[in-house]
Amino acid sequence: MRLRLTPREDSFYDLFAQSANNIVTASRLLVEIISDGSDRDALAEKMRACEHAGDEHTHAIMKRLNESFITPFDREDIYRLASNLDDVTDFMEAAADLIVLYQIEHLPKEVVLQVEVLERAAELTADAMPRLRSMQHLNEYWIEINRLENQADQVYRRLLAKLFSGEFDTLTVMKMREVIEQLEFAADAFEHVANTIESIAVKES
């Protein structure tokens, strides 16, 4: 039986939940940014705000770690989970920034599939955070994140094949490749979050 947590420990869960909710917001901004006719400059600005919010959640977790005598799980794992969540936002912000920087007018429609996978992974991650308290019922989360990551790989590789089909001019191919690579890194980063949570659960088992 686990001991009841003190309010102080509890706050780690709240901070992780906030960090994950911030990722959901970022993923929805991505959906908007890749929609035709969206105000990309304004959305990229919101995305930057999201990334700053992510940094602040991460720093709040680190500060709390330094102040806490007791932590709900290993300090090192708290540290790693916070970093992994931060990485997701960073890759999403990078993708948004590059779309604006390169002034890419039309993205291939398969990018929508990439971003939808990210949105779904963000929602699953946010849903899983409250379950860190009990470390129960996380199995379905890992399985689904792994399935989504495989799906993201397939979409990404097929998008690359399309980019290299001869349909686009060289500079467009290069620009789009950078963008979809950041989106692929974001999908990988969700898997790293899930792996960290799985490794915490393994230790607590």
Place this chain on the structure above:
Amino acid sequence: MRLRLTPREDSFYDLFAQSANNIVTASRLLVEIISDGSDRDALAEKMRACEHAGDEHTHAIMKRLNESFITPFDREDIYRLASNLDDVTDFMEAAADLIVLYQIEHLPKEVVLQVEVLERAAELTADAMPRLRSMQHLNEYWIEINRLENQADQVYRRLLAKLFSGEFDTLTVMKMREVIEQLEFAADAFEHVANTIESIAVKES
């Protein structure tokens, strides 16, 4: 003196050995895939089977971790080693999939050198697995993997220089770059496996 292991603990070593043997199979499929006149679709299908087998070994290790009270070394390290081995197969499978997807007819002959390094690293890794039991005689394994990784870097960089020499058309360059990058990631992933084993040995020392 180390205590005698229980059969239960022993099974971790068996699972790691299976995972490493699976990587040897994958590396040999790569050798075949890049050979002229091979049936690439059939071989890529076998590679996908290999990747699924790899996933199953990884999940078997995770499941065993959750069920085991005593483990031969830190849970976290077992977790990391399983993940590192899984990464190797994933990169090899990605390379094979991209070769088929892009319908690359002729690969530069230096790709053979890249793949031979991977095959050698796979064999060394599989050979090292039984020595995890005693943690003895692993030194030569690390040194050789590091040497192979340096060699892989040299081959990779010289291949890039050849791709960018003006000899190939732009789309071909881009496609081949993606393929050889996955092969380079696989070489790096072997080094991560060796690093994890080295860090386990350091802790046990």
Place this chain on the structure above:
Amino acid sequence: MRLRLTPREDSFYDLFAQSANNIVTASRLLVEIISDGSDRDALAEKMRACEHAGDEHTHAIMKRLNESFITPFDREDIYRLASNLDDVTDFMEAAADLIVLYQIEHLPKEVVLQVEVLERAAELTADAMPRLRSMQHLNEYWIEINRLENQADQVYRRLLAKLFSGEFDTLTVMKMREVIEQLEFAADAFEHVANTIESIAVKES
């Protein structure tokens, strides 16, 4: 109050300091290599020597780890910090090697900004090493490395946008992209060093 360290433990700090000083040397070689009119072959040769020196520092740390009964912080963290420092030198050496291999005559002037960030990060890292002894006053180091890494991201993305602007021919774009990517990896690697030090400090707190 921390116990006084034995001379044996002290030597870890000396080895980390040497490894970081070697990175400062490597960063200054990079500054020279990208300067117009420099003898690149000779400088790349010196860079290779730097990378070998880095490998030797890393191996000395690993050897010491294996021989030491008591270590100033967790074995695993010493291992990770040594690896992270090694990565920085590896990426810098890769960038230098590619500049020579591709025979790139003129690099865009913004590459100077990238390399200056690396030189500053190297100096900060070397300055921070003696503070590992007390784990005091490391805050400003993390904050500044994070700021530099954000700056490096901005410079890198703007450099990519410039490469893709149509100003350069395709092969030149591809070659320069590989070089600036290695420099960006080096900037990321400095952040990994800082993250590892932060996570050690978190544990010791």
